[in-house]
Amino acid sequence: xxxxxxxxxxxxxxxxxxxxxxxxxxxxxxxxxxxxxxxxxxxxxxxxxxxxxxxxxxxxxxxxxxxxxxxxxxxxxxxxxxxxxxxxxxxxxxxxxxxxxxxxxxxxxx
Amino acid sequence: xxxxxxxxxxxxxxxxxxxxxxxxxxxxxxxxxxxxxxxxxxxxxxxxxxxxxxxxxxxxxxxxxxxxxxxxxxxxxxxxxxxxxxxxxxxxxxxxxxxxxxxxxxxxxxxxxxx
Numbered sequence: 001x002x003x004x005x006x007x008x009x010x011x012x013x014x015x016x017x018x019x020x021x022x023x024x025x026x027x028x029x030x031x032x033x034x035x036x037x038x039x040x041x042x043x044x045x046x047x048x049x050x051x052x053x054x055x056x057x058x059x060x061x062x063x064x065x066x067x068x069x070x071x072x073x074x075x076x077x078x079x080x081x082x083x084x085x086x087x088x089x090x091x092x093x094x095x096x097x098x099x100x101x102x103x104x105x106x107x108x109x110x
Numbered sequence: 111x112x113x114x115x116x117x118x119x120x121x122x123x124x125x126x127x128x129x130x131x132x133x134x135x136x137x138x139x140x141x142x143x144x145x146x147x148x149x150x151x152x153x154x155x156x157x158x159x160x161x162x163x164x165x166x167x168x169x170x171x172x173x174x175x176x177x178x179x180x181x182x183x184x185x186x187x188x189x190x191x192x193x194x195x196x197x198x199x200x201x202x203x204x205x206x207x208x209x210x211x212x213x214x215x216x217x218x219x220x221x222x223x224x225x
Contacts, residue, residue, distance in 0.1 A: 036214070043200050043216030044153065087152070096141050096160060096204065098214055099169065102152035 004088045009105045012078045020073040020104055022088030027068050030093030035062065035073045037084040038103070044087065047073065083108045113137045116201050116217040124225050129188040131220050133201030135181075141204035142184040143214065144168075144176065146197040153200065159184055191224045198222075 005023040012018040024033065034049040048055055048062045050071075055062040061074040075082055087103040114135045123129055133142060143158040145168075155168030157176040165176050173195060175187045188195055201217040 034213070043202070043219055044214070045216065046211075046213035049211065049213070085152075097155060097158065097168065098143070098202075099155060100145070100153035102150070 004090060004101055006086075006088055006101065006104045008102070009107065011107045011109060012075075013109050014080060015077055018075040018078045018082070018106065018108075020075070020086050020088075020106065021070065022072070023070045024088070024090055025069045027090060028092070031090040032093065033062065033064060033068075033071050034089045034091055034098065035060070036087045036089065036100070037082075038087070039081075039084045044100070047086070049091075078106075078108045080108050080110060082106065113215060114201060114203055114217045116199075116220045118220060119218065120221050122223045122225065123191055125192055126190050129191050129222065129224075131186045131199055131201075131222070133184040133186070133217060135184075135203050137203065137205070138181055139203045139205060139207075140181075141206070142178065143202040143204070144174075144184065144186045145200045145202065146170065146195075147200060147219075148197050156186065156199075188222075191222075193224050196222060196224045 032049055032051050035047040036044040037047050038044040048057050048060050050062045063072045085103040085105050087100045089100055117132045140161055144156040145153045147153050154170045156174050157168055159165045159178040177185045199220045202214040205215050206212050
C-alpha cells in the first residue's frame with residue numbers, strides 16, 4: 001500500500017488560513033486521497049477526499065498536485081476547535097482498507 | 111450521532127484473561143473495522159469485515175480475532191490479553207450509499223488496560 005508522509009506538528013494563528021501538506025510519492029492512479037481529523041478524546045472524523053481534481057466542502061478544501069504526488073488540506077480560517085491531529089491517507093480505488101499514519105498535530109494559537 | 115456504539119467504553123483486566131469488545135451499528139453498512147491507537151503509532155488497522163462472516167486481517171492482527179455473525183455487530187476478541195494490548199480501540203463503519211461519500215465513521219473508542 002502506498003504510504004503518506006506528513007509533518008509531525010504545525011501551528012497556526014486563529015482566524016488565519018492553514019495549509020497542511022501531505023506527500024504520497026508512490027500513489028497509484030486509482031488511489032483516493034482522504035483526510036480525517038481527530039479531536040482530543042474523540043474518534044477520527046472524515047474531512048474530505050479526492051482523486052485528481054481539487055475539492056471543496058463546508059469543512060475544508062483539498063488541493064491535489066498535478067502529478068498527484070502531494071496534496072494540501074486547506075482550512076480557510078482556523079478556529080480553536082480546529083486543533084486536532086490531521087491524517088492524510090490513501091485508499092485503493094477498489095480497496096476497502098484505510099491505513100492511517102501518525103498524522104499532523106495542529107495547534108491553533110489564540 | 112448514535113449510528114455506532116462500542117462496549118465496554120473502559121475495561122481493566124489482567125494478563126492472560128480473555129476480553130471481547132463489541133461494536134454495534136444501527137445503519138446496516140457492509141464494512142466494519144477495528145483499529146487500535148497508541149502514542150507514537152497513530153491508528154493501526156487490526157481487522158476488518160466486508161460482510162457477515164467475511165473478515166480479513168489488517169496490519170496488526172496477531173493476538174486478535176474477530177467475528178461478525180450479524181450485520182450490526184462486529185466483535186473483537188483478545189484470547190489471552192497481554193500488556194502490549196493496552197490501548198484505545200476504535201471501531202468504524204464505512205458509510206456507503208446515496209447519502210454518503212464512502213467515508214469511515216468512528217465510534218467513541220474503548221480504553222483497555224491490561225495489568
